[in-house]
Amino acid sequence: MELMRIEPETITHLQEWLGKTESFQDLVTAAPMRALSATLDRDDPAPTRSTFLPELWHWLYFLPHARESEIGPDGHPKRGGFLPPVPLPRRMWAGSRVQWLAPLSVGDEIERVSKIESVTHKAGRSGDLIFVLVKHEVSNQNGLAIIEEHDIVYRDAPGPDDKPVPPTPAPSEAKWTKTIAPDDVLLFRYSALTFNGHRIHYDRKYVTEVEGYPGLIVHGPLIATLLVDLVRQSIPGCKLKSFEFRAIRPTFDINNFKVSAKPDLEKDPSGKTIAIWAQDHEDWLTMQATAILA
Incomplete structure (x- = not known):
């Protein structure tokens, strides 16, 4: 039986954020790179x-700088503001679709305009x-250099009778x-680089005792960056036209994991x-x- 824990009035209120925009300016500097x-x-x-600026490294810029008094108990900025105040405890970067129209380089003055689409x-x-x-x-x-669609999913904490989603074998x-090897230092450094205070990535007591996970969670954007970096290492000099990813299940720091790739020749005989x-x-x-080479 389906559970309804959010009232229809709350959904209607959250949808008032549709069309809301914000913009940030930044400068592509060398130190984060x-x-x-x-x-x-x-x-x-x-x-x-x-x-x-390598693909996906634009995530090093336009960082949120909420004041310490504006941080919630999970380390994220408190709900509201640009993003709707969703009354669910867990927030996850579920995926993105990115298109590169023109390169960015050190020294560029850049602007990001963001809009709540749905x-x-x-x-x-x-x-x-x-969602x-x-x-x-x-x-x-x-002019315009990157278009990105960013999927954020909010969900309730799992109940004692909830069954995990059956896993999918990797290709x-x-x-x-x-x-x-996703050790504490790797996760800390990426959190620091992206000014990400979310405690699930560095606070083992919080993530295991409050959120109920077995270990620290590896950042979805970090894994996506590692996927693109594998392509960059394997095909030197390549440039990407587009990239999309979808998070399937959490990755924890308690075990090593693998990133893998291969040309999808069935879909595209050109190898791009x-x-x-x-x-x-x-x-x-x-x-x-999936990445498509330029």
Whole structure:
């Protein structure tokens, strides 16, 4: 039987956020690039003015800077403001679709305009789900450079009788694979780089005792960045036209995981469509993604 824990009036109120926009300005600087390169264990040349900003590294900019008094108990900024005040405890970056129209480089003055595209509700046996779709458009001095659709899902904490979703086996026959050791330092550094105070990524007592997970949760954007970085390492000099990913199940720091990729020749004989995925230590699929090369 489906459970309805959010009143229809609340859904109607949340949908008042439809069409809400906000904009931020920033400057593409070298220091965050050097720091992420070190975090990913890359031996990149030091970035200088006009150095190309690798795909997905725009997530290093336009960071939220909520004051300490505005932080909620989970380490996120308190609900409300640009994002609707969804009354569900768990928030997750569920996926994104990104298109690159033009490159960004060190020294660029950039602007991101964000818009709430949709707020939808689903109710199931495990409780309520609220999906918020945010569209970001990133421009530099030459015009529009990146279009990104960002899926955010809010959900209730699991009940004692909830059954986990059956896992999906990861694809086989990868052409490229890399094993990642998600230790505390990696998660801390990525949280610091993205000014992400969400406690599930660094506070073991909170994540295990309050949220009920077995370990620290590896950031979805970090895994997506590792997927793209695998493609960059495997096909030197490549540039991406588009990338999309969907988070399937959480990845925890208590075990190593793998990122893998292969050209999807069935879908695209040219070899420009790359199937990419992450899998846990039991070879269950945790993230599924597709990149299309320029």
